[in-house]
Amino acid sequence: MNLKFLGIGSAFQTGLYNNCAYFIEEDQLFLIDFGETAFEQLKEQESFSDIKNIYVVFTHTHSDHIAGLGQLVDYCDTTLNKKLNIVVPMKDEDALKEDIGTLLDIFSISEDKCRFLTSSDIEGKFKTFQSIKFLKTKHSPELEGKCYSLMFETQKGKVLYTSDSIDTKYIEELVNTGFSEIYVDVTLSVPEVHLDFNVLKQIVPEELRDRVYCMHFDHPNTIDEARKNHFRIASSTAKDLSILPEEFEYERAGDKLILSNCGELTFMHLKNKNVLDGVKEVYLPLEDTNHSSVASLGSLLTYCYFLLQNLLYICTENKDVKEDMKSLIKLYGTPEESVTFKNNLPNEVFPLEQVERKEKRKHVGEK
Ligand SMILES: [Zn+2]
Numbered sequence: 001m002n003l004k005f006l007g008i009g010s011a012f013q014t015g016l017y018n019n020c021a022y023f024i025e026e027d028q029l030f031l032i033d034f035g036e037t038a039f040e041q042l043k044e045q046e047s048f049s050d051i052k053n054i055y056v057v058f059t060h061t062h063s064d065h066i067a068g069l070g071q072l073v074d075y076c077d078t079t080l081n082k083k084l085n086i087v088v089p090m091k092d093e094d095a096l097k098e099d100i101g102t103l104l105d106i107f108s109i110s111e112d113k114c115r116f117l118t119s120s121d122i123e124g125k126f127k128t129f130q131s132i133k134f135l136k137t138k139h140s141p142e143l144e145g146k147c148y149s150l151m152f153e154t155q156k157g158k159v160l161y162t163s164d165s166i167d168t169k170y171i172e173e174l175v176n177t178g179f180s181e182i183y184v185d186v187t188l189s190v191p192e193v194h195l196d197f198n199v200l201k202q203i204v205p206e207e208l209r210d211r212v213y214c215m216h217f218d219h220p221n222t223i224d225e226a227r228k229n230h231f232r233i234a235s236s237t238a239k240d241l242s243i244l245p246e247e248f249e250y251e252r253a254g255d256k257l258i259l260s261n262c263g264e265l266t267f268m269h270l271k272n273k274n275v276l277d278g279v280k281e282v283y284l285p286l287e288d289t290n291h292s293s294v295a296s297l298g299s300l301l302t303y304c305y306f307l308l309q310n311l312l313y314i315c316t317e318n319k320d321v322k323e324d325m326k327s328l329i330k331l332y333g334t335p336e337e338s339v340t341f342k343n344n345l346p347n348e349v350f351p352l353e354q355v356e357r358k359e360k361r362k363h364v365g366e367k
Contacts, residue, residue: 001128001152001159001181003032003213005236006041010187010194010218011064011299012307014268017041017238018064019216021161021183023128027052030126031072032150032161035064036264036296037241039071044239052080055122057087057132059163060139060147061099063298063332069100070107070291071264073114083115089134090118095146099331106324106331107291129154137165140193142333156180164216166195171203183234185216186226197222201229241265242272247292255280256349267296267303276308285315285345289324298332305338315342 007017018035029051031038042048054076058066076084088097097116104111123131129152139147149170152159157180160170164185171182182204187194194216204212214226215234223233246269249260257279259266270276282304286293304312314325322341329339 001154003161003181003183003234005215005234005238006038006045007035007238008215008217008234008236010185010216011035011062012271012303013218013220014271015242016217016220016236017241017268018068019185019234020065020068021215021234024048024051025126025128028126029054030128031056033057033059033065033163034068034072035062036067036299037268038068039075040241040244040265041238042075044241045237047237053082053085054080055085055087055117057150058096058100059150059161060143061096061103061331061333062140062143062164063296063302065164066100066103067291067295067298067332068264069103070109070295073104073109077113083113085115085117087117087119087122087132089148090120096148099146102327103331106289106294106328108289109291129159135170137162137167137170139164139166140333142330142335154180159183162195164194166191166193168195168199168203171200175204175208180211182212183215184212186214186222187216187218188222188225189218194218197225200231204231206230241268250275252279253349256283257281258283258285258345258349260285261293262295262297262300263292264295267299270300271303276303279308280310281349282310282312283315283342283345283349284312286321286325287316287318289321289328294325294328297328298334301329301332301334301338305335311340312338313340313342315345317343 003021006020008019009016017037020034020038021032023030027050034056073084076082119132131153133151134148135151137147137149149163149165150161159181160174161183185194186197188197209230213232213234217223247263248266251258304310
């Protein structure tokens, strides 16, 4: 399939951008996952300028795999004048399809702008592959039963895309029965949710490794390690996004951080500029849950909760926003206790005049 990638990084490895695979066939773009940084990558790259129709398949709802959905739907609707084609599993389609519908709802995007297709609807539609199968796989406990690997049938044989997984059974099966390509997420640090690179080495004999592409790297060292062991590295076409202007404001007061929004690139900018270092409490005032306000919240929350062990406060009086935020946290697979709601930004933390100044700048920025 010779998949290319808009990024080959894990959620926190923002310098490598969110893992997202694609191929282009004539004027059609086929995407596997579409995380926080995916849309800006797509916009920055020349090879997408002639695209007229877009298909996307999501393997699960972690924010580094799905948070770009809002921007993608908007783009199809306003620039291509087309619906976004979302491919969902034929069986068990309800859980994933329903979750995608819920996410569109939270982002305030009408489902009419999308066309849901099952794997059987697209059989024989592309030359790159003839059919696609969704295989349930083990990944994060919060999204139990809703994570998929993909098996493509191509003219040259089977292609496995593990996506995020600790399952080895599909890889072992193909190693024994033959395959064309395997795309596999690897880690040297968090083997609880991603495949331990040392396990992959045991499963795949040297002579097959030139058809096995490693992806979803949580550290550049893992790339070196994979190369040293004669595996291939998924081919990334990513451009440097850190030079893009920030579409949010932030303010530090001691070990507290206030953010004006958590749109698609907010987490990437915060992470790449080390803004989160030494932060104990993060405050996010929210008036809506549009994708430009909350898209990268999944990664921010997970990072704050598990790595910094600090607290994230969502400040809003709006009951609907609170309810939507609770659904979003579930969809993104972050623990419920990772967020605390407050009605207002506490004045003792950020004196009122500072906040007003910030609000003003935010509105200027929106124009
Ligand atoms: Zn994941």
